[in-house]
Amino acid sequence: MAKILVQILVSILLVLMAVEAASPPGNAKGRGNGYAACKIKKYKHCYNSVHVCPKSCPYDCTVECASCKPICTCDKPGAVCQDPRLIGGDGITFYFHGKKDNNFCLVSDNNLHINAHFIGRRNENMKRDFTWVQSIVILFDNHQLFLGAQKTSTWDDSVDRLALSFDGEPITLNESEGAKWESSGVSFVRETSTNNIIVEVEGNFRITAKVVPITEEDSRIHNYGITKDDCFAHPDLGFKFLSLSNEVNGVLGQTYRPNYVSRVNIGAKMPIMGGGKEYETSSLFSPDCSVARFIGNNGLNKNIGIVENLALPSLSCTSGIDGEGVVCKR
Structure with a gap:
């Protein structure tokens, strides 16, 4: 019996050592x-x-x-990361730079529309902005979902910079791994205690999002010119779609069509997807890009009027009240 107990204790110790390693x-x-x-x-x-x-x-x-x-995370189909670097449903990697402070549709289908708000910096030696996706709005059925990164100067990964809302109401989650909010087939689950979340709508899509900064090293290597007043926090995103039609469109969405032929120069060092005007929307909350397919559950999007009341996380209310979980009414 003593020998068996020793063997059990040794096994437990080995497991603990493996986890620690x-x-x-x-x-x-x-x-x-x-x-x-x-x-x-x-x-x-x-x-x-x-x-x-x-x-x-x-x-x-x-x-x-x-x-x-x-x-x-950023090396599989459906990824939207970095400057922004995308991997399409066809497995081809490309870049879409857009324009800072503008909004573009990533995906547009009959019951799913995803817009992205771009932030960035102008490089005087280039003809374009350095850009990153700061936030996204997702329209489906008669609902809207917002996910974004709050503006911050100094990055501390132990401080949560996620901004979340569902149908115009801010979502607050405990800062602990596995913390969950769910309603009507929609769920938000923290992968880690801060800045890392999984958003899922049953039968429609699953999104992973991790808020990250532009580091001093990133800025030095790529000549971003990041200053100490803003580290350009942004979510690195991973999309998995469960019910797209063959008519889906958008910067990322079109790459999931069965007959899609990529327009990018695959042999280029940085394959770039053009067509900024084609995908631009009038606001983060409007499914009105020229390639839009969205009609929602009942033939129209009832939530456009609702979502326009939601402020971006980098904006302040005119009342002087701002910060996490604040919704400004216009």
Whole structure:
């Protein structure tokens, strides 16, 4: 009996040592730095197992639960990350720079429309802006969903900079891994305690979003010219679509059509998708780009009037009240 107990204790110790080895130093576990785990319970062989992120993305990876392997968040179809770098449904990587302070439709289908608000900086030596997606609005059925990054000067990953709302009402989540809000088939779940979330609408789409800054090193390498008053926090996004039609359009959406032929120069160092005017919308909340397909559940979008009342997270109310969870009425 004593021998069996010793063997059990040794086994437990080995498991604890393995988990500790997989966790990054400095108590990074819990902030999503350096490791990832499968959080989908139906994959019993992989659920909650800890994996070290690949060297190519040591602080930003997810686990593909089916294969139980860690992969870079921005290296799979449906990714919208960085400057913005997209990977289409056809697997082709391209860039869409748009224009700072403007809005563009990423996806437009009969019951799904996704607009993105671009922030950025002008580079005097180039003919375009450096841009990043700061926030998105998603229209589906007769609902609207907002997800964005709040403006911040100094980045601290332990401070949550996510801004969320559903049908014009701010969503507040406890700052703990696994914290969840759900209603009518819509769910928001924190992957880590701050700045990392999964948004899912049953039978329609699943989005992963991680708010990240432009670091001093990023700025130096790419000559972004980032100053200390704004680190241009933005969400790196991953989209999975569950019910797109063959007529879907938008910067990203069109790449999911079965007959789509990419317009980008695949052989270029930075393949760029043009057509900014084609995808531009009059506001973040309006499905009115020239390639729009959205009609919603009842043949029209009833929420346009509602969502226009929602302020972007970088704006302040005229009353002088601003900050997390504030909605300005116009």
